[in-house]
Amino acid sequence: MSQNLLIKNATILSMDPAVGDFADADILVQGDKIAAVGPNLNAGDAEVVDGRGRIVTPGMVNAHIHTWEYQLRGIGSDWVGNRDYHANMHKKLALHYEARDVYLGNLLGALNQLRNGTTTIVDWCHILRDAEMTDVAIDALEESGIRAVFARGTVKPPERPGEIPFHKKPFPREEVHRLRTGRLASDDRLVTLAMAILGPDWGEYDVAVHDIRLAREYGLINSAHTYGRKGKRVVEDGYPRLAREGLLGPDHNIGHGNCFDEDELKLVLDAGCTITATNLTEMLNYEQPAMLGRIVKYGATPSIGTDCDPYFNSSMLWVMRHAFLHQRELDNRSLWKEGQWPAKTQHSTLTRDALYWATMGGAKAFGLDRKTGSITPGKQADLIMFDTRTMNLFPGGAGGNPAHLVVMYAETSDIENVLVAGRFAKRAGRLTFDAQRLERLSEELLHSRLRLFEQGQFRCEPVERGPQPAHFHI
Structure with missing residues (x-):
């Protein structure tokens, strides 16, 4: 059981309009829940945590990460987009993953998320070949102490003669039944279950129908990678067909979706689907912008995630900052194109919006907003404390905009404390996970990496540059 805590005299960004924000107030944590928020709270027998010079926000929700x-x-x-990603990851390195490799990736990957201020992840785990791999992936999440939606996925090996290709394979019912009637039967625990399905971009239509119906049978959210790029989908009219059959709803999450045209976007949002942008991936690899402002335009809330560790730093601080900058750039270009530059009123995208996407956005997308995403009495005590006395944040805490400071300035080194369900996962700037064990696991993970490279015959080759296109500017 978590002990009672009183965070005293902090700047609080609650992300809950009913609670509001405070320049100098307290947060009372009783057990795993937030009991009260406001000035001059009574500590009782609670341990007092000094909040002076700190900004407290909800823990961030990483709504799409392949932790393995x-x-x-x-x-x-x-790499060049999905072509090189699938060639190197799913058709080469992933083939040599064993259960222990999944365990190591998930455990250290989850600890790294906690270190960076993420208290909840949606672990989109599409490396799993069998129950053993599945179980150790969950073991790792539980041992880390993170809150996680374990989106159980399936492996995607290259096609081989005489074998059924992955895009024709329905989700394994026996695994869903085993998990949902066993260790992940309850939704009132730190690690809960979802399904990471192929969807109509990556699987045949009957497979998508089967998988969505299976998820609904067991009361699970299902999430699909969906870029929406016409001419590259397995099923060109997949989403309209699913909508007509009543198979789309708030229980269907779309990862990416950045190439949807306006009619398709409106169709999925009208059906209640949620969309998670992994804006760094979209900026890196795709021809259309991340789904941020386009979602907001229809009154929906974006969620954001880090996606792929092989590409870049998987800190939600990075993703949140770049989401804001990416959308602000698009806003500016739109104003210029429409002859309204400079803006006559406040910009349509603010730093606080990005913080909301990184907290409540992810919580809403995966049905966790009754538990986390805001500093609200009755919710779980998932909290981050930023120390504004660090050189990086100083002197912005004195009369500055705290949301601006968190989104545009904060780095991992500025995160003093991280709490998940009232327990410290990071305290005084250090993970509370056993340091000696972490050192041993890190050494083992390095050996895992090198073995995977050797067995997968993988090398980071220099990039061969072709002629630069005419629009390339220096």
């Missing part, structure tokens, strides 16, 4: 890829960092930023 953690040991493959630093190899993919110069």
Whole structure:
């Protein structure tokens, strides 16, 4: 059981309009829940945590990450989109993953998320071949202490003669039944279950129908990778067909979706689907912008995630900042195109919006907003404390905009404390996970990486540059 805590005299960004924000107030944590928010709260027998010079926000929600890829960092930023990603990841390196590799990636990857201020992840785990891999992936999440939606996915090997290709394979019912009637039967625990399905972009239509119906049978959210690029989908009219059959709803999450045209976007949002942008991936690899402002235009809330560790730093601080900058750039270009530059009123995208996407956005997308995403009495005590006395944030805490400071300035080193369900996962700038064990696991993860490279015959080759296109500017 978590102990009672009183965070005293902090700047609070609650992300809950009913609670409001405070320049100098307290947060009372009783057990795993937030009991009260406001000035001059009575500590009782609670441990007092000094909040002076700190900004407290809800823990961030990373709504789309392939945590198992953690040991493959630093190899993919110069790849060409999905072509090289699938060739190197799913058709090469993933083939050599064993259960222990999944465990190591998930455990250290989750700890890294906690270190960076993320208290909840949607672990889109599409490396799983069997129950053993599945179970150790969950073991790792539980041992880390993070809150996680374990989106159980399936492996995507290359096609081989005589074998059924992955895009024709329905989700394994026996695994859903085993998990949903076993260790992940309850939705009132730190690690809960969802399904990471192929969807109509990556699987045949009957497979998509089967998978969505299976998820509904077991009361699970299902999430699909969906770029929406016409001419590249397995099923060109998949989403309109699913909508007509009543198979789309708030229980269907779309990862990416950045190439949807306006009619398709409106169709999925009208059906209640949620969309998660992994804006760094979209900026890196795709021809259309991340789904941020386009979602807001229809009155929906974006969620954001880090996606792939092989590409870049998987800190939600990075993603949140770049989401804001990316959308602000698009806003500026639109104003210029419409002859309304400079803006006559406040910009349509503010730093606070990005913080909301990184907290409540992800919580809403996966049905966790009754538990987390805001500093609200009755919700779980998932909190971040930023120390504004650091050189990086100083002196912005004195009369500055705290949301602006968090989104545009904060780095991992500025995160003093991280709490998940009232327990410290990071305290005084250090993870509370056993340091000696972390050192041993890190050494083992390095050996895992090198073995995967050797068995997968993988090398980071220099990039061959072709002629630069006419629109390339220096």
